[in-house]
Structure formats: C-alpha cells, structure tokens
Amino acid sequence: xxxxxxxxxxxxxxxxxxxxxxxxxxxxxxxxxxxxxxxxxxxxxxxxxxxxxxxxxxxxxxxxxxxxxxxxxxxxxxxxxxxxxxxxxxxxxxxxxxxxxxxxxxxxxxxx
Amino acid sequence: xxxxxxxxxxxxxxxxxxxxxxxxxxxxxxxxxxxxxxxxxxxxxxxxxxxxxxxxxxxxxxxxxxxxxxxxxxxxxxxxxxxxxxxxxxxxxxxxxxxxxxxxxxxxxxxxxxxxxxxxxxxxxxxxxxxxxx
Numbered sequence: 492x493x494x495x496x497x498x499x500x501x502x503x504x505x506x507x508x509x510x511x512x513x514x515x516x517x518x519x520x521x522x523x524x525x526x527x528x529x530x531x532x533x534x535x536x537x538x539x540x541x542x543x544x545x546x547x548x549x550x551x552x553x554x555x556x557x558x559x560x561x562x563x564x565x566x567x568x569x570x571x572x573x574x575x576x577x578x579x580x581x582x583x584x585x586x587x588x589x590x591x592x593x594x595x596x597x598x599x600x601x602x603x
Numbered sequence: 604x605x606x607x608x609x610x611x612x613x614x615x616x617x618x619x620x621x622x623x624x625x626x627x628x629x630x631x632x633x634x635x636x637x638x639x640x641x642x643x644x645x646x647x648x649x650x651x652x653x654x655x656x657x658x659x660x661x662x663x664x665x666x667x668x669x670x671x672x673x674x675x676x677x678x679x680x681x682x683x684x685x686x687x688x689x690x691x692x693x694x695x696x697x698x699x700x701x702x703x704x705x706x707x708x709x710x711x712x713x714x715x716x717x718x719x720x721x722x723x724x725x726x727x728x729x730x731x732x733x734x735x736x737x
Binding site: 493496497499500501503504507508510511514515518521522525526528529532533536537563588589590591593 | 620622628633639661682683
C-alpha cells in the first residue's frame with residue numbers, strides 16, 4: 492500500500508515541479524522576445540535594415556513582423572515555446588515594441 | 604504499565620505518510636511558483652519600462668538632432684512612451700542629449716510590494732539617455 496501511495500505522491504510532485512519549470516521557461520522566453528522586439532524596433536526606427544537579424548540573434552528561432560501605420564512602427568517578435576514537460580502544448584509568446592519612424596518623420600515634418 | 608507506543612495507535616502502519624509529505628512539498632513548490640510569477644511580473648514590467656525609456660529617448664534625441672526644440676522632442680518621447688504602455692515622468696534636454704524617466708505599472712496586487720521595496724508610487728521606473736556619440 493505504502494509503495495503505491497509513494498508512487499502517486501512522487502508522480503504528483505513531478506507534475507508540480509514540471510509546472511514550476513514551465514513557468515521559468517515561459518518567463519525566459521517572454522523576456523527574450525521582448526528584448527528582441529526592442530532591439531529590432533530601435534534599428535527600424537532609425538531606418539536600419541537589420542531588424543530581422545537583430546531579432547533572431549536576441550531570440551533564436553523567433554519570427555518578426557514590422558507593421559507600419561503612418562509614422563508608427565509596431566514590431567512584433569513571436570516565438571513558439573515548447574515546454575520541457577511531455578503533454579504540455581507549446582505556447583506562442585509575443586514581444587511588442589512601438590516606435591516612431593524617425594526618418595519618415597523627418598521627411599514629413601520638413602523642419603523636424 | 605505505560606501507555607501504548609505511538610505506532611500501536613496506528614496499528615504500526617505508515618499509510619498516509621507519503622501523501623502528507625507530497626502535499627507539504629507541493630504546497631511549498633506552489634508557493635515558490637507564486638513567488639516566481641510575482642517576481643516575473645515585476646521583471647517584465649521593469650524590462651518594458653526600460654524599453655519604453657530607451658525608445659522614447661531615441662525618438663527625442665533624433666528630433667533634437669533634426670533641429671526640433673526640447674518641447675517637441677519631449678512630446679515625441681511622450682508619444683513613444685505612451686505607445687509602449689509607459690508614462691513619461693520627466694524629460695530634460697541638454698544640448699543634443701535627452702535624459703528622461705518613465706514609469707510603468709505592474710499588476711495591481713504587486714504595487715504594495717513595490718511600495719514596500721522603496722518605490723514611492725508602487726510603479727517601476729526606468730531612466731534612459733540618448734544623444735549623438737560624444
């Protein structure tokens with residue numbers, strides 16, 4: 492009886508530990524994509540064309556989308572996170588950064 | 604005659620021991636998980652405040668570089684900070700340099716904790732400077 496009980500107890504502890512690990516993995520991934528979006532946005536705002544490579548260096552395996560809305564650039568870096576736990580579906584994390592396109596603002600604003 | 608030994612009261616079996624231990628450990632780990640979530644929330648807010656400050660300063664500095672005045676530069680910083688979910692708290696320019704501060708709110712429940720940790724308003728603050736290289 493005790494052996495069966497201990498087996499169940501160990502199993503449930505394993506699940507809790509796995510959940511805790513997943514939280515860490517998720518947090519780390521979120522920090523990475525946020526950072527990637529930031530460096531990419533920084534470059535895009537100044538008219539650089541290396542936003543993509545910067546983002547993929549900051550968050551390997553991520554994909555980037557730059558949305559232009561007038562002078563506003565929205566940089567979105569997404570990454571699929573697989574958990575170190577069997578049975579947990581992968582989650583997509585997104586990091587977003589907003590900047591003004593400084594070069595187009597210069598053109599539009601004349602004196603700016 | 605002395606009383607029955609402790610084990611005798613339980614007929615000498617250990618049933619339940621592993622479960623009690625597992626529940627105790629689980630509670631401990633879940634508490635740890637809650638702490639990780641709380642710290643994570645603040646860390647993310649701090650990171651996003653930093654990004655907002657950095658990008659806002661960048662915007663203001665490029666306006667200054669393009670000949671705009673301090674007011675216009677700081678207005679641009681304000682726009683960028685607001686787009687990034689942060690509030691511009693201060694913005695000063697010195698020649699072609701801009702120094703500014705933004706704040707960002709973490710989850711409501713964590714603000715008292717931040718207040719206790721020394722942030723007067725319970726928000727996370729970040730400063731950034733931008734300008735042409737010296």
